[in-house]
Amino acid sequence: MKHFFLSVVAITLVYVTNPAWADDQEIEQLRQQLEQLKLDYKSKIDELEKRLQATEQASQQKVSVAPAGATTSVDSATKNTFNPDISVILDGRYSYFSQDPEAYELPGFMLGGEAGPGERGFGLGHSELVMSANADDKFYGRFTLAFGVHDGETEVEIEEAFFETLGLDYGLSFRGGRFFSDIGYLNSQHGHQWDFTDAPLIYRGLFGNQLIDDGIQLSWLAPMDLYLSFGSELFRGSRFPLSAEAGNDIGAYTLFAKAGGDIGGSSSWLAGVSYLDADTVGRASSGHGHEEDDHVPPEFSGDSKTWGVDFVWKWAPNGNRRQRNLQLQYEYYHRDDDGILAEGAESGSYQGQQSGWYAQAVYQFVPRWRLGLRYDALNSSASGSDAELIEEAGLDNEGHKPQRFSLMTDWSNSEFSRFRLQYNRDESSPVIDDQWILQYILGLGAHGAHSY
Amino acid sequence: MLRYLSHTIFYLIVLLPLPSAAALRVFACEPEWAALVGELAGDKVKVDTATRPSQDPHYVQARPSLISKVRRADLLVCTGAGLEAGWLPLLLRKGNNKRILAGHPGHLMIADTVQLKEKPVELDRSEGDVHAAGNPHLQTDPRNMLPAAAAIVDRLAQLDPDNATAYRENLAMFSDRWQEAVLEWQLMAIPLQGMPVVVYHRSWVYLQYWLGLKEVASLEPKPGIPPGSRYLADVLSRTQELPGLVIIHSQYQESKAIEWFSGKTGAPVVLLPSTVGGTPEAKDLFSWYENIISRLLKASGRGDD
Numbered sequence: 001m002k003h004f005f006l007s008v009v010a011i012t013l014v015y016v017t018n019p020a021w022a023d024d025q026e027i028e029q030l031r032q033q034l035e036q037l038k039l040d041y042k043s044k045i046d047e048l049e050k051r052l053q054a055t056e057q058a059s060q061q062k063v064s065v066a067p068a069g070a071t072t073s074v075d076s077a078t079k080n081t082f083n084p085d086i087s088v089i090l091d092g093r094y095s096y097f098s099q100d101p102e103a104y105e106l107p108g109f110m111l112g113g114e115a116g117p118g119e120r121g122f123g124l125g126h127s128e129l130v131m132s133a134n135a136d137d138k139f140y141g142r143f144t145l146a147f148g149v150h151d152g153e154t155e156v157e158i159e160e161a162f163f164e165t166l167g168l169d170y171g172l173s174f175r176g177g178r179f180f181s182d183i184g185y186l187n188s189q190h191g192h193q194w195d196f197t198d199a200p201l202i203y204r205g206l207f208g209n210q211l212i213d214d215g216i217q218l219s220w221l222a223p224m225d226l227y228l229s230f231g232s233e234l235f236r237g238s239r240f241p242l243s244a245e246a247g248n249d250i251g252a253y254t255l256f257a258k259a260g261g262d263i264g265g266s267s268s269w270l271a272g273v274s275y276l277d278a279d280t281v282g283r284a285s286s287g288h289g290h291e292e293d294d295h296v297p298p299e300f301s302g303d304s305k306t307w308g309v310d311f312v313w314k315w316a317p318n319g320n321r322r323q324r325n326l327q328l329q330y331e332y333y334h335r336d337d338d339g340i341l342a343e344g345a346e347s348g349s350y351q352g353q354q355s356g357w358y359a360q361a362v363y364q365f366v367p368r369w370r371l372g373l374r375y376d377a378l379n380s381s382a383s384g385s386d387a388e389l390i391e392e393a394g395l396d397n398e399g400h401k402p403q404r405f406s407l408m409t410d411w412s413n414s415e416f417s418r419f420r421l422q423y424n425r426d427e428s429s430p431v432i433d434d435q436w437i438l439q440y441i442l443g444l445g446a447h448g449a450h451s452y
Numbered sequence: 453m454l455r456y457l458s459h460t461i462f463y464l465i466v467l468l469p470l471p472s473a474a475a476l477r478v479f480a481c482e483p484e485w486a487a488l489v490g491e492l493a494g495d496k497v498k499v500d501t502a503t504r505p506s507q508d509p510h511y512v513q514a515r516p517s518l519i520s521k522v523r524r525a526d527l528l529v530c531t532g533a534g535l536e537a538g539w540l541p542l543l544l545r546k547g548n549n550k551r552i553l554a555g556h557p558g559h560l561m562i563a564d565t566v567q568l569k570e571k572p573v574e575l576d577r578s579e580g581d582v583h584a585a586g587n588p589h590l591q592t593d594p595r596n597m598l599p600a601a602a603a604i605v606d607r608l609a610q611l612d613p614d615n616a617t618a619y620r621e622n623l624a625m626f627s628d629r630w631q632e633a634v635l636e637w638q639l640m641a642i643p644l645q646g647m648p649v650v651v652y653h654r655s656w657v658y659l660q661y662w663l664g665l666k667e668v669a670s671l672e673p674k675p676g677i678p679p680g681s682r683y684l685a686d687v688l689s690r691t692q693e694l695p696g697l698v699i700i701h702s703q704y705q706e707s708k709a710i711e712w713f714s715g716k717t718g719a720p721v722v723l724l725p726s727t728v729g730g731t732p733e734a735k736d737l738f739s740w741y742e743n744i745i746s747r748l749l750k751a752s753g754r755g756d757d
Contacts, residue, residue, distance in 0.1 A: 041687060137555055140545065167550025171523055221523050221548045227516030248516065260516025268515045314513070318506035321468055367678050414676055417537070451542060452514050 011311060034244070040042030048338050085132035085446035089127035089192050092440055099433040104206055106428045108380030109299070109354060110285035112240030113208020114148070117198065117426065117435060119179065124149050128159065144190075144322040158210065159176030175217040182231055182332055183256050183274035185310040187211050193450055195327070195362045196408055197422050197439045201376035202333050202356030206306060206403075208240040213252070227260040229268075235278075241304070243283035252278035260452075269313045270452060273422070276306040280339065285394050297394040300350060302339010308332060310452075319386045325364045336427070341389045352395055355379050360406075368412050374402040402428045416443045466550060476612050479521055479552065481530035481540065484511050484591045485562065485600075486597075487728040489529060492622045496615050500525070500537075503613075504728035508704040509535055510676065514542040522547030525558070529604060532561025533568055533588035557610045565603040569657055569719045572588045591727065593658035594634050594741050601626055611735055624738045633738055638663075641745045642731055647752055648694050650687070650719070652701035652710060654727060657746065667693060671709050690718050698751050702726035722751035 025154040031123040078247040095101075101117045118125075124147070132142035144160035162177030178186045185208055186203065199209045219231030235243030244251020254277075260270035309332050316325035334355040342350020356378035364370040382395045388394050404427060410420035415442070459674050476497040480486035486501040500521040503509045509531070512518075522543045523527070530536055544553055551558040568586025577692035605623040627714045645664040651657070652671045668691055673683045691697060697719040701710055703726065714721045724744050725734040731747075734740035 049574040134554075137553075142742065164545070167548060167553055169550075171548040173548045220550075221519070221546075223524050225517075258516070261520075262517040263507070268513075268517060270516050314515075318704075319504060320507050321509070322508055322511050322704075323706060360716075421476060450514075450538075451546075452516060 014226070017400055018347075021318070021329075024326070025027040033394060036196060046073055050395065061213050068204040071353070078381065084131040087127040087130045087443060087445040087447055088443040089126070089130070090124070090444065091127055093125050093197065094438045095120055096124050097433055098148065098435070099431055104428065104433075105394065106402055107400050107433045108200070108378065108382070108402070109205035110241070110283065110297075110394050111204070111208070112283070112286050113210070115204040115208045115434070116346050118437075119149075125197070128190065128192070129448050130160075132231075132389050135163065138166055138449060140166055151425055152171055171221040171223055173219050173221070175219075176215075178212065178214045180212050181233055181235075181254055181276075182371075183211060183272075184308055184333070185270070185272065185312055185329065186331065189451065192279065192441045192443070195329075195360065195370075196374055196406055196421060197437045198424070199427065200331065200358035201378055201402060201404055202234060202331070202358060202372070205354060205378055206333055206335055215250075227258070227259075229259075230255075230257045231254075237278055237280075241280070245281040249279075252276065258420055265316055265319055267315045268452075269311070270407050271312075272310045274306075275312070278304045280304045280337075291374060297344065297345075298341045298343040298389045300339060300352075300393065302335060302337060302350070304335065304337050305337075306333060306335040308334070308406070314452075321364070323367055324362075325363045328360070330359045330360075341384060341386065341393055341395075343389060343392065346386065346389060348384050348389050348394070350382065350384035350390060352382045353380065366420040372406075372408040372410075374404075374408075376402075376406070378402040380401075388400060398430075398446075404428065416447060417441070456504070462635060464709045476526045476608070477524050478527045478529060481527035481528075481536050482509065482591070483727045483729050484737070484740075485529040485531070487606075487740075488601055489604060491626050491675075491737060492601055492619060493608055493615075494622070496618065497527075497608070498613070505727050505734075506704055508536060512536070513537050514539040514546065518543055519546045522641065523549050525549065525552050527558045527560065527607055528552040529560050529562065531563055531588050531590065533563035533585040533590075534583035535563075535588035537583075550666060557607055560603060560607050562600045562603065563590060566590055569661065570654075587654065589655040590658050592656055593662040594630070594737075595662065596658065596705060597630060597737065598627060601630075619638075630736075633689075633741070634694070637741055637745055640742075640749070644745070644748055644752060647748070648691075648697050650691060650699045650705060650713065652699075652705040656700060656724070659724075663745075663748075667707045668697070669697075671713060672705065679707070684709055684713060688706075688713065691719075696723055696752060698748070700724050700748075703730040708751055720751045722747050724748070 095118055097120050101120060104116050106115070112378060127147040129145045129147070130142065131234055134140050134142070141163045142160055144158070146157045146159040148157070157180060162175055162179040164175040165173055168174060182188045186194060186200065187207070203209055212372070213235040215233055215235035217231060217233040222228040230234065231252040234250045235252040235358045242252040254275060256272060256274040257268060258272040260268065262268045273319060280303070281301045284299040284302070285297045293343060298333050311330045313328045317323070332355070334353070336351040337350065339350060340347050342361055356374045356376070360372060360374035362364045362370055362372040380395070382390050382397070384390050387396070405425045406422060408420055408422035410418050412418040420439045422437045422439070422440070424433070426433040426435055454581070469497045472664065478491060478497050478499045479502065480499055481502045483501050483503065483505050486499045489497060489499050502518055502521070503512050530540060550556060551756070553559055563585060566589065571586040572584065601623055608619045613663050625646045641663045646666055648666045648668045649660070650669045650671065651667055652677055654670050656667070659665065671679045671684065671687065673679060697716055697717060699710060699719050699721045701707070701721070702724055711719055724747055725731040725740055728737060728740045730735055730740070731743055733743040
């Protein structure tokens with residue numbers, strides 16, 4: 001209406017001020033244009049109203065077909081209901097070591113599992129094939145095959161094969177099968193999620209890189225604002241370092257508690273304490289470097305207790321990790337071994353204390369680029385009736401405290417590809433080893449969310 | 453030791469207060485769903501929001517604080533369509549709470565209630581971080597709020613039958629107000645029709661469709677891949693001559709590329725709130741869309757009648 005009025009005024013003005021131009025024809029033209037405008041406007045409104053009505057109807061239809069009771073709607077987050085999520089992790093590296101990795105030693109610690117710096121030159125790291133899915137409404141399962149190459153031979157290992165309940169009552173969760181133990185912070189993560197190419201020295205020294213075993217886990221999450229969870233695992237304990245006797249008994253158990261939360265809008269934290277108790281029978285170093293190759297190293301049997309603490313703090317401006325973020329991480333472990341060392345007919349008592357920690361900081365300073373710094377330090381002491389056995393087992397620290405300085409930078413094109421350059425000044429043994437590692441990690445296919 | 457632990461756990465379970473049946477707890481993945489639940493349920497529910505407006509919902513971490521919130525939630529309201537694929541599955545798995553798992557009434561994905569656009573014909577990661585179900589940024593078309601609201605009320609009524617009538621009444625009132633508001637916004641936005649826009653991430657597809665904007669380029673070469681200089685130069689050569697071009701980005705998309713591009717083209721940059729709280733003016737659902745349109749009108753210079 002207002003427009004109409006203004007137009008009339010305008011037309012009148014034109015007519016009055018420029019009588020020579022404003023003949024009847026022009027006025028008629030202007031009128032027609034004005035009518036056209038009004039028509040356009042009205043049809044637009046009509047159209048909008050129609051669209052609105054359609055939306056409304058659609059929404060009402062949605063209401064009427066909305067499911068009652070438990071729904072069968074496809075979860076749009078995991079739309080591939082009938083096939084497991086399959087992903088492949090490709091990990092390859094070029095390594096330059098100034099010392100022969102075959103001669104690697106970590107005085108005061110047995111080397112088992114996959115402990116060691118790896119091989120020189122081009123090589124594959126840990127390639128993985130992961131399949132996971134919800135089995136039904138109550139169970140989730142995951143299967144991980146790890147492919148490694150050692151001395152030119154391809155080794156395939158079932159790294160994980162477990163089921164987990166999907167929401168028991170009271171905030172409980174149960175898991176059974178083979179899995180990474182939930183002790184500590186890094187232990188439950190796959191190697192390709194780590195911020196450095198290799199495990200911390202204390203993981204190498206105590207767990208043979210990572211504690212994996214067959215068993216069951218029960219965990220409970222407290223119903224409160226603070227994240228607080230408790231859990232326990234019972235393990236067969238047949239693998240290094242638990243090395244329990246195969247039998248009906250449970251070889252080892254763990255206890256752990258974790259707490260975490262946010263600090264303001266930019267920071268979050270997670271802290272944990274862990275305990276691992278094993279009745280060890282015949283734990284031995286499978287490591288390299290111990291002189292005679294045909295020689296079976298002394299085995300430790302007895303009581304083994306490990307406890308540890310871990311702390312992680314993450315910062316990102318306004319919680320937006322994309323541009324910049326910082327992560328600080330610290331873990332400490334201590335193990336008490338009490339038992340005997342035996343080599344064939346020879347045996348002697350042994351009491352050992354091994355401990356170590358690492359601290360690391362990883363900073364993403366611009367999108368895609370990160371810079372990381374890590375320091376490792378170990379300490380150990382051993383006593384027993386037969387000093388020679390202790391030395392042969394690699395448990396004598398030879399007066400050396402292993403330590404390592406690491407520096408890394410990596411570039412990630414997306415969440416699914418990462419290229420990393422890492423330098424270690426490795427003082428595991430008194431001989432300093434300069435290590436350069438260039439690594440790629442690619443994730444193909446379905447990619448599960450990474451844990452905190 | 454083991455026995456001691458099991459006793460401790462037992463007593464903790466028995467003695468700790470169970471979640472009270474009084475107020476329903478809602479876990480909203482994004483602020484817009486928290487706001488919508490607020491419109492529909494008022495103070496009958498307690499709402500936790502997983503992402504703040506300043507956060508990109510693609511890249512949230514499954515933080516401990518979120519796990520503890522999921523643990524106690526009765527209803528989960530998320531966008532779905534893979535928007536939260538990087539963290540929500542983990543929260544669900546770690547939350548030890550079956551009420552909000554898929555297949556339960558407490559699990560609501562809004563993407564399942566609306567028609568998604570841009571469902572990819574071909575799924576290949578070389579196309580960037582694509583979402584198989586379609587473009588998940590559906591909240592930028594306010595008309596999608598109506599089916600979303602209906603679905604939320606449906607679930608609220610199921611989970612909290614005592615207040616079902618109140619929820620339904622709220623829905624009816626909200627729908628009326630919303631339809632009026634949408635009509636008003638559409639009238640406001642008529643001058644924007646056909647306006648060429650350059651986006652940072654392709655998160656405004658639904659808004660473009662709603663208001664008839666014309667996306668001529670995105671600064672991200674592929675979804676989730678930051679722009680490189682060669683790609684930017686290419687976009688520049690394609691768009692330099694376009695009159696009335698506007699560059700739009702949301703509050704969490706900070707990028708030097710945006711400034712660079714604006715400097716080169718002279719096109720104005722306009723920050724659009726991608727959710728409630730994304731700008732100081734976007735205080736609630738209503739002021740949010742109004743703010744989007746007034747910011748666009750202001751930047752385009754088409755708004756002065």
